[in-house]
Amino acid sequence: MNNTTSNNFFVEKIAHSYLLISEKKENNLDWFNNLKDRLNINLVDICIIDEDKQIKIEQIRKIQTNLLLKPHSSKYKLFFIHNADNLRKESANSLLKTLEEPPSHSVIVLSASSKDKLLPTITSRCRIIKLKSTDLNSPDEKKIFSNYSIANIRKMKLYERFFLAKELVEKDQITNWIKEIVSDLKNNLEDKKNRAILKKIIKFQKILKTNANFETALCSLLVYIN
Secondary structure (H helix, E strand, O other): OOOOOOOOOHOOOOOEEEEEEEOOOHHHHHHHHHHHHHHOOOOEEEEEEOOOOOOHHHHHEEEEEEEHOOOOOOEEEEEEEOHOOOOOOOHHHHHHHHHOOOOOOEEEEEEOOHHHOHHHHHHOEEEEEEOOOOOOOHHHHHHHHHOOHOOOOOOOHHHHHHHHHHHHHHHOOHHHHHHHHHHHOOOOOOOOOHHHHHHHHHHHHHHHHOOOOHHHHHHHHHHOOO
């Protein structure tokens, strides 16, 4: 498995195993939920282990049994093991066998505060994602959502919109920015232009669930805003 440190999964192809590195549980859950939405996975095809104590081998075997079954109504079955650094030795060894030969319909997500708390044989088989803080109260995030409103984007030159697309992708803030923009638009749906932009954004949100080039698609969306 090719390990990476990028926290922007939007620009990566889907892997069969991920390791999320973050000390904040909410960061891991947000990333997991974004992946779930991107893959359009229904709840019936999701299995989660959220254990503050040691994760027992019986829990891993339950996942392995579930893995043998094909997805009920989705393309993938999605498994999330939060606090994977709580895996007991026998649990970790059992999980390793699954990571070595994962079923084609499976995506397994682990989370831990540090990769050093897991067996090297496990981390080497995962795409490593080091998550940054998604605290929208930080000065950096405030700048993005205050400076890049619909009103301000309309004043931007073409090259400035391209730079905005690049910044949103690099900061992994596409989804959060879209939420702010949609909220902004819904406050003024009497404007015909706003209704048209909202329809364009809905189409863009569908693109986010594919393996498309998101920066290019985002540039197209930003150019459309007038």
